[in-house]
Amino acid sequence: VQLQAYGGGLVQAGGSLRLSCAASGRTLGGYSMAWFRQAPGKEREFVAGIGWSGITTYADSVKGRFTISRDSAKNTVYLQMNTLKPEDTAVYYCAQDSVLYGSQTAATEKGRYQYWGQGTLVTVSS
DSSP states (O other), X not given: OEEEEEOOEEEETTOOEEEEEEEESSOSTTSOEEXXXXXXXXOOXXXXXXXXXXXXXXXXXXXXXXXXXXXXXXXXXXXXXXXXXXXXXXXXXXXXXXXXXXXXXOOOOXXXXXXXXXXXXXXXXX
């Protein structure tokens, strides 16, 4: 299984970006997917998740600004990021849960995720 994350870049505060995570080797169907991020010197943290059933969850810091979605036909998960802030600067990783048809809500613990993308850097300037 390979997850390819892309779409990061440099954006001004208040701007938008859309990250994509394309999966190969295994369908996304039946698995929860999530986005995590890691800023320099900080732990990797949960950003957003989408359960196999389509239920979405968000970290409080991004709620109302970020939207996670999936396109089963393209085997791709997206993270639409609006109203970006300098504190959103980080490397963003997509991840796939290890359990087929597990919890309907994506886990927030990074240890639950079996496969990880390589990360894409998002830099928000003030």
